[in-house]
Amino acid sequence: MPQSCYIGRFAPSPTGPLHLGSMACALASWLDARAHDGTWLVRIEDIDPPRDVPGADRSILETLAAFGLVSDRPVLWQHDRGDAYQAALNELRRRNLAYGCACTRAEVLREAARLQLAPGVYPGTCRSGTGGRPIRAWRFRTQSRTVAFTDRRLGLYRQNVEKEVGDFVIRRADGLWAYQLAVVVDDAFEGVTHVVRGSDLIDNTPRQMLLQEALNLPTPHYLHIALVTDEAGQKLSKQTRAAAVPVDRPLTILETVGRHLGLPAIGARNLTIYLQQAVECWREMLESADRTTH
Ligand code: GLU
DSSP states (O other), X not given: OOOSSOEEEEOOXXXXXXXXXXXXXXXXXXXXXXXXXXXXXXXXXXXXXXXXOTTHHHHHHHHHHHTTOOOSSOOEEGGGOHHHHHHHHHHHHHTTOEEEEOOOHHHHHHHHHHTTOOTTOOOOTTTTOOTTOOOOEEEEOOOSOEEEEEETTTEEEEEEHHHHTOSOEEEOTTSOBOHHHHHHHHHHHTTOOEEEEEGGGGGXXXXXXXXXXXXXXXXXXXXXXXXXBOTTSOBOOTTTTOOOOOTTOHHHHHHHHHHHTTOOOOOOSSHHHHHHHHXXXXXXXXXHHHXXXX
């Protein structure tokens, strides 16, 4: 039974079936939780109906179960969490840390280009009001300062969110909640202490840390794992139609994914033995990483 105060999670968006890349995140977060005698949670991040694929949530949960990875508590579904996201937005508005924005995407791009900002950086057009134009989205008000954190694998990571991203969207123009807000509210709600996810998300972490600070929520420890790539060096993703992991060969897949995560070949007879031995190996890796940093 989990005994420590470690709480980790795997938080897939149901935009397609699990592929090798998402399987690597699932396994890494599970191993890290088990190696810390912690709790492992699954959260379905289904806040983007236009991108979500019907049935993908069930298929993800079934695939995880076929690999022996089962949430220690009932799965949390983000479609149930709208009130909590609204409360967070209200709190940010109350503290003048969120404001309504009337800009379309084309306007943002045009204005950013005119001001010679990097593409996509919000130029702050509606910071002091929309000038009577109707509000489309809600943005978080950033400040010009560097946010820094130490990733457990990649070390020090720094970002000036205002310069590199700009005031970012927390409620979208289509009325949907933005990932940045939902993930922060739910990690705190579930008491998550350790986030293990793909390194493609590392540049989101400073935005999430700003929201945690603004909402008075704790910041978890972060570990961003190496992405699984295809032969062409492209990141596997649902957008590039990466193949679903076959559920009939879980041991072979776990060995492959485990090797990607730096585990030795285990050659176990069955799933349970593989997972037990993989936890031992992960623990040894943590201990030796600890020895080199101290
Ligand atoms: N839902 C996100 C995804 O599937 C991951 C969110 C996270 O781990 O913070 O890409």
